[in-house]
Amino acid sequence: MHLPIAQEKHDSSALPLAGALAPPEPGDAVHERPRHPVSPGTLARARVFAEGLFSTEDGAPDPARIEWLVRELEDFLGRAGGNARLVLGACLFACNILAPLFIRRMPTLADLDPESRALALERVEQTAFGPIALGPKAILCMIWFEHPDTQRETHTEVSCLRSPGDSQ
């Protein structure tokens, strides 16, 4: 039997082992691990939220960019753990129901056009309920800014391998 490393190296008065340690690995490819499914309802509400958040003077954001964002969010939530899915899912659910009330509209955010969604969410943000809007806003913005087109548009291209001043 292959002995655990801690015992191979030193002694000794070994206890009976119910298993043996596998050989060490160079490190996990964590992104290749299977990811937890994310509820379609959460993803649909995230899409509705994102369409409001990223709408502009020109109207709703590019559907392809939103599709990319939602797929990325699915990966994010599928890997970030049960608590993250619970918290973000709850925030999105609450925003979907509560936000329209702030602009005296019914029944859910999904029923509003992107501009009205933005207005409703803005109102939520201005109240003590602000944190429930910030959770999804933070995660969606972080991912949104990783899209190469956003980086080009906002002049925030990755500068990771550069020292200060190199880009000027």
Place this chain on the structure above:
Amino acid sequence: MNVTSGRRYAKPLELECDTVVVGSGSGGAPVAATLAEAGERVIVLEEGPHVPGPRHGAMRQSESVRHVWRDGAMTLAVGIGDSPSINVTAGRMVGGSSPLTGGVCFRAPEHVLEEWSSALSIDDLGPSQMQRWFDQVAKDIHIEDVPASLRSKSTALFVKGGEALGVKFDSMQRNTHNCNGCGRCNFGCPHEAKLGVDRTYLPRAARAGATIVSDAIVERVELEGGRAVGVSGSLLDGEYGAARSALRVRARRVVLAAGAMYTPLILRRSGLGRRSGSLGKNLTLHPSFRVMGRFDEPVRGWEGALQSAYSKHYEHDGTVLNSVFVPNGILAATMPGFGKHHAKHRALVGHLAMFGVMIHDEGAGAVWRVPFRREPLLTYKMTKRDRARVPVVLERMAKIFFAAGAREVFFPVFGLDSVTPDTLGKVDWSKIKGPKLECSSQHPLGTCHMGSSDAHSVVDPHGRVWDVPNVFVADGSILPTSLGVNPQWTIMAMSLRVAHSLAGG
């Protein structure tokens, strides 16, 4: 560094050693290295995965957050009363939170160590007695000054504004070597320049024969006849990384280093540490706030060392100003508005400078065990003294930004539009309640605090849990009070102190 993954099992695992260390972060790693080098058989059990530095450094920021930050960075300490709710972040990987730090290293302030040694009657926590441990850590993790050339423009502007108002700044120290200022420290260092415990103490422990097992979660300390005989838990080898196969490690000694949010839960599940009634209480967070200034010129604050300068000018008021930057997306998220209003703000990101402030808080939080859930519930009630400090320091920071030439300043207040030099005085802070403040913390501490009597502390002056002879705690949870500065150096120094007393030296 050799790490064995608990995911690769499909059957129960039982091991035996001299010391089992639970958690591989800033607290656990120095203990593992010290004891392994002293010839002990050491096993380190870590819940998170092993992601080597270069692989971590190659991730996008949101990838780092989803894979190795606990709960995708969505842990919240629920604010009570007029407290803000606080976003508390930590690492969940081999190396704990250490691979995520900005590298900032501060010795514990002398007055804090003096308070620990005199008020708590723990003689050898005094500044002169602790110096040897701080010096040892400085050597082990290569603490050096951040050269001014690595400062980001964001930091340089704030420092310029501060100095114009007579506020003195100093260069930070960090545990780095050959840093090129790429500025993504919180998401893994792509250049292996940041010398966290994953690059220092853990490899040393492994070289000295310690076994490091990732994806292995400890539930409780196993006791027999009033002594610990090891720990039990699970390997995370189930579907989607769920706990499945049983894990048991028999050991002469248990060292808990699962961090201030999780160590108290392990103790509670084991029925230990409850004598004083303070287990899980006394949580301090160093609540932190970020203020942003918008400049006409491009700032591109993400270029340059993430953290490089600080000011203790207002330390008498319990606040320390620390340079900081966050990913552009987070920067944008903290700007007010949705839709077209937010689009206007998003476009400004490259023109924003940011600086942070940290409150030297009084222990006002708690970690609670939630039935049927593994994650704790955190609560935080900011004391009146600390709460009163928030508007004062935020206004001071706005004035510094204006002195540096900022056109407008954004406060960390949900939904509040920017202020200009003309409108700064019109902000009615009395109307801004705690829940509207956007607050974060990277420093949960103090939930198993050390003391000289079992009537009001969880561990004794050597880190031993009062009610059992061979269970020790060596992580941020044992700090007796809040530090007021970034804690990793102090946690490592305290852990070395505990480890050397265990190794008998």
